[in-house]
Amino acid sequence: MTSTVFNRFNRSVQQLDKVFITIVLIFLALAILVPPQFSGSLGFLVSGLVQVSPFLLLSIGIAAYAQASGADNLIAKAFQGRISVMIVVASLFGALSPFCSCGVIPLIAALLSVGVPVSAVMAFWLSSPLMDPSMFILTVGTLGLQFAIAKTLATIAIGLLGGFGTLALMNSGVSTVAFRNPLREGAGNGGCGGSRVRNPKPVVWKFWPEAERRQKFWQGARNNGWFLGKWLALAFLLESLMLVYVPNAWIQTIAGDGSLLSVVGAALVGIPAYLNGYAALPLVAGLVNQGMAPGAGMAFLLAGGATSIPAMIAVFALARRPVFLAYLGFAFIGSVTAGLAYSVMF
Secondary structure: OHHHHHHHHHHHHHHOOHHHHHHHHHHHHHHHHOHHHHHHHHHHHHHHHHHHHHHHHHHHHHHHHHHHHOHHHHHHHHOOOOHHHHHHHHHHHHHHOOOOOOOOHHHHHHHHHOOOOHHHHHHHHHHOOOOOHHHHHHHHHHHOHHHHHHHHHHHHHHHHHHHHHHHHHHHHOOOHHHHHOOEOOOOOOOHHHHHHHHOOOOOOOOOOOOHHHHHHHHHHHHHHHHHHHHHHHHHHHHHHHHHHHOOHHHHHHHHOOOOHHHHHHHHHHHHHHOOOHHHHHHHHHHHHHHOOOHHHHHHHHHHHHHHOHHHHHHHHHHEOHHHHHHHHHHHHHHHHHHHHHHHHHO
């Protein structure tokens, strides 16, 4: 009896949302240890969500529309034709597709399992987690239109670097066997998550006459709203604490001059510190306001999105080691280069 109750309690705890629990625990700690900061952080969080709400609602709507209309099924069309054309189209499509660094893994497995060249897949793999329509809108709301456009261009450039870089490696004979057979043994073929590739369905742009698609739209809007809302809430909460407890002088010393060292440092910090693409936006905005060079912030977002620990684990579990190392190398080099370019240009 006791064991059954414990197991039920354990399952209930596991089903609780970890991000929401983290927010509650932080506020609980503030209420006990520093009550004045509790009210300050709560006010900062609410104010931040209110300011970003127009962009948040628009991004939720776009993501829900893509799900209801089946626009994500267009992915199969990005991998047709000449290899050079595939790389370019895959880089562009990756920057526009609504897939995160982990959610794209089943699609990658399916693409590789059906024989799509790894160079074209690499382009999509690198660009997909760095930008999507929802993230573009939220980037405009937190860091401005100029930064959002620059990050989109950098995302496409990193995809092109990875795609054509992988093609060059294969042509040079480096680890040819691994690149021609990139999937690890037992990695699978993407399961049901790869059905968009193997069995693409037509897109229904005017989805609203169909009750099932309308239901899918509202369900997607609720799920996306909860997902984006909780991560942004956590980000604004952490930003409120950062503004109080992290001295501006530290940030200006470490990443305030936009030099090679500061940009590389920001890219390296992005690997363990990057939690989520949406949560990172307010944090970087806060760091920039405290003195971080915008180029360093760009490198943090790009390197963190592609080489965060969850993303690296997923890539490592799927691809052979030379492919994994190439992925990391192209992501890091591209992120640092984009950060330096943004520092010079702006």
